[in-house]
Amino acid sequence: MNGHHREKAMRSHSNIRTALLLAWALLLVPRTALGQEAAAYFKQNCSSCHTIGGGRLTGPDLKDVEKRKDRTWLTRFIVDPRAMLDAGDQYALDLQRDARGAVMPALPGMTRQRAESLLDLIGTESKLEKSQFIGVRISDRPFTQRDVDLGRDLFLGTVALKNGGPSCLSCHGAHGIAGLGGGTLAPDLTTVFERYGGRKTLAVWLSAPATPTMQSVFNKKPIEPEEILGLVAYFQNTLQRSPEDASTARLNFVLLGLGGTLLVLGLFDVIWNKRFRAVRRPLVESKKLENVHE
Amino acid sequence: MTGPGPFFLDEIFFVVMPYLAFIIFLLVSIRRYLTQSFTFSSLSSQFLENRQHFWGLVPFHYGIIAIVTGHIIGFLIPREVLAWNSQPLRLYVLEVSAFVFGLLTLVGLVSVIVRRFTVSKIRMVTSTADWILFGIFVVQILSGLYVAAFHGWGSSWFAAVATPYLWSLLTLSPDIAYVTAMPWMVKLHIVCAYVMIAFFPFTRLVHALVVPNPYLWRKTQVVRWYGIRRFASGRPGADRKM
Numbered sequence: 305m306n307g308h309h310r311e312k313a314m315r316s317h318s319n320i321r322t323a324l325l326l327a328w329a330l331l332l333v334p335r336t337a338l339g340q341e342a343a344a345y346f347k348q349n350c351s352s353c354h355t356i357g358g359g360r361l362t363g364p365d366l367k368d369v370e371k372r373k374d375r376t377w378l379t380r381f382i383v384d385p386r387a388m389l390d391a392g393d394q395y396a397l398d399l400q401r402d403a404r405g406a407v408m409p410a411l412p413g414m415t416r417q418r419a420e421s422l423l424d425l426i427g428t429e430s431k432l433e434k435s436q437f438i439g440v441r442i443s444d445r446p447f448t449q450r451d452v453d454l455g456r457d458l459f460l461g462t463v464a465l466k467n468g469g470p471s472c473l474s475c476h477g478a479h480g481i482a483g484l485g486g487g488t489l490a491p492d493l494t495t496v497f498e499r500y501g502g503r504k505t506l507a508v509w510l511s512a513p514a515t516p517t518m519q520s521v522f523n524k525k526p527i528e529p530e531e532i533l534g535l536v537a538y539f540q541n542t543l544q545r546s547p548e549d550a551s552t553a554r555l556n557f558v559l560l561g562l563g564g565t566l567l568v569l570g571l572f573d574v575i576w577n578k579r580f581r582a583v584r585r586p587l588v589e590s591k592k593l594e595n596v597h598e
Numbered sequence: 599m600t601g602p603g604p605f606f607l608d609e610i611f612f613v614v615m616p617y618l619a620f621i622i623f624l625l626v627s628i629r630r631y632l633t634q635s636f637t638f639s640s641l642s643s644q645f646l647e648n649r650q651h652f653w654g655l656v657p658f659h660y661g662i663i664a665i666v667t668g669h670i671i672g673f674l675i676p677r678e679v680l681a682w683n684s685q686p687l688r689l690y691v692l693e694v695s696a697f698v699f700g701l702l703t704l705v706g707l708v709s710v711i712v713r714r715f716t717v718s719k720i721r722m723v724t725s726t727a728d729w730i731l732f733g734i735f736v737v738q739i740l741s742g743l744y745v746a747a748f749h750g751w752g753s754s755w756f757a758a759v760a761t762p763y764l765w766s767l768l769t770l771s772p773d774i775a776y777v778t779a780m781p782w783m784v785k786l787h788i789v790c791a792y793v794m795i796a797f798f799p800f801t802r803l804v805h806a807l808v809v810p811n812p813y814l815w816r817k818t819q820v821v822r823w824y825g826i827r828r829f830a831s832g833r834p835g836a837d838r839k840m
Contacts, residue, residue, distance in 0.1 A: 412775070461684040461754075470680055473689070474754030484690045489749045489781070516779035521758050557694065558747055564698035565705065572656050581649050 342425040343436070345418065348523060349411050351437055352514035353505075356429045358439035361505045362406050364399065366437075367430045375423060382419040384410060404501065409514070442507040442529055447537035455538025458531055459493075469525040472535070475517075477553075479545035484560075485553030490517070494547040497539040507536050611789050612774040616767050619796035626799035627807065638804050650713055658706025664699040665742070669756070673764055676757035683754045692753050693746070700743050707735055731801045734794050741787040749781055760788075 353363040369378065373395065381388050381396060385408040388396040400407060429435040457463035459478060461471025472478070472493065477486030479494040486492070500506040510532045513522050527535070631638055672679050683689040711732050714724050746752055763776035777788065798804070 460686055461680075461689075462686075464681075464684060468677070470754055470758035471684065473686065474680075474683070474751055474758060481686070483686055484693070484750075487749075487751045487755065489751075489755055489784075516775055517759060520762075520773070520775040554747060557697070557750070560694045561697035561701055561747075564694060565701040568660075568698060568702060569653075569657060569705065572652075572660075576652065576656070579652060 342418075342421040346422060346425060346437060347512065348519070349514065350422070351439070352509045352512040353406075353408070354437075355439040355508075356426060356435040356437040357432075358435075358437070359504075361439065361508050362403055362501060363408060364402065366426050367435070369426055369430075370423065375420075378423060379416055379419045381408075382411075382422065383414055383416055386410060412516075439508050442504075442511075442533055442536070447533075447540060451534050451537035452541045454531075454534035455536070455541075458534055459538055465525070465531060466528050467525040469522055469527060477547075477550055478539075479542045479547060483553075484557050485550060488550055488554065492547040492550065493539060494542045494545055497536070497543045503536055503540065506539065507532050510535060608774055608778045611785065611792075612763075612777055613767075613772045615789065615792040616795075619792040622796045623798055627804065630799055630804065638808055650709070650717075654706050654709035654713055656706070657702040658710060661699045661701070661703030661706055665696065665703060668696055668699075668753070672753065672756045673761050676761040679753060679757040683751070683757075689751055689754065693751055696753065697743070697746050700739065700746060704739050704743065707732070707739060711736075727797075727801045731797065731803065734790060734797060738787065738790045738794060741783055741790060744783050745781075745787055749784060 350366075353361050354366050355361060357365065357367040359365050377395070381393075385396070389400060389407065429437055454463065458465060459472040459476075460481070461473050465471070473481070473486045475487040475490040477488065477492045477494075497503075497506055500509055510527055511529070512526075513519055682692065714720050714728070714732075759776045759780075763773065766773040766776075777785065780788075
């Protein structure tokens, strides 16, 4: 009897334990999922400008950010940075000044809820001795000519990016590209080294590019650290020059196109020289000629 | 940095429109083929009149075939296109050639439009759909040429950006992040392409789906349009072939 009781008690105890475990797991799962989602979001959208404990990039180091400013303000700012600036918020204006005029962009899919979960993430990561968002460590060694050459080759595409990303030339121009120049879809990169605040910030930016089009392409095909080093070395090198005047290259391109078109039209005329032109007209004309001769 | 446009507009232009256009294209093409088979062609534009028409239909067709093929190649084998473009000289050759074909298409298009305006026989057999189609073509070719000239190098970034976007549509998991920050001329070119696909089965363009192979060996024939009024009242069979 006693044994039976104990067995029953034990069973119910284990039942309770299972239930508690289940409940804990259920509570934990969404939290972890949310945390993971926030981490992935931070990596993709924030880490190109911010570290957590790795020092300032384009934007400030976010370690212990909630000790500097309250959560309500931070949430509002994350959701719509531009609105805070437009409203003349002094702290937001100070941040912009510290970032040398750069404005934090409105982020894709940002909501109050997501901002809160990001702040939770930053809080948790701030407590760690070494956050996973300390920033990409790119070697600090001085650049060599080989780095510059590698960067130039990567820019032109003659050396392919390891993970299959398109070359810079596809969309960007820079000083000293012969022929018809670089792409004109996106800005000239001659002075990007300075615009992006030097070696460290540019390197980190390239590790997770934050503009919409670059992000969509390089998120799946990231640039390797040694490639970043080469590119940054190349951009430091072009810094001394002035950006290429793209209009000459564009004009040459259009002129080549027009010339080529005329050439092909001429070719069509030659190939189909004996084409059927008309029936009546040549008859009339030959008759006229005959009349003249008579 | 170009900011993304209003959320819903991008969704409509780059998710809703392509699917809608494709469905219309498919359903209407099939329906027209089954129920109005004899209209599944391009009505005679008297293309054996060669003094003027030669400079329309020849450059236009060689141009458009090369351009469409180029877009399809960029869609099917983007990696190979990027590999070809890895030498700047090869990239320039490809870009200039593509631009030449674009200009040939434009020359041809302008020529056929002028001919349709000025030759009364041809103007009479030109339907409203034809005129609308010419309008769409003008926008599409001019925007394409503008993009080629001022938003280069399209052959490379098409492979890197447009191809994954189009594949995301095809695999039913649309990802418009690739295109939302594009310059508006690029967006116009994409949207106009969808308009053209949707409008395609209502126009003479269907002739592209049924390549008229016998034209290559059959004897030449001159087509004269009589009874224009009967034609206008919906009886396109009123022509007499000589």
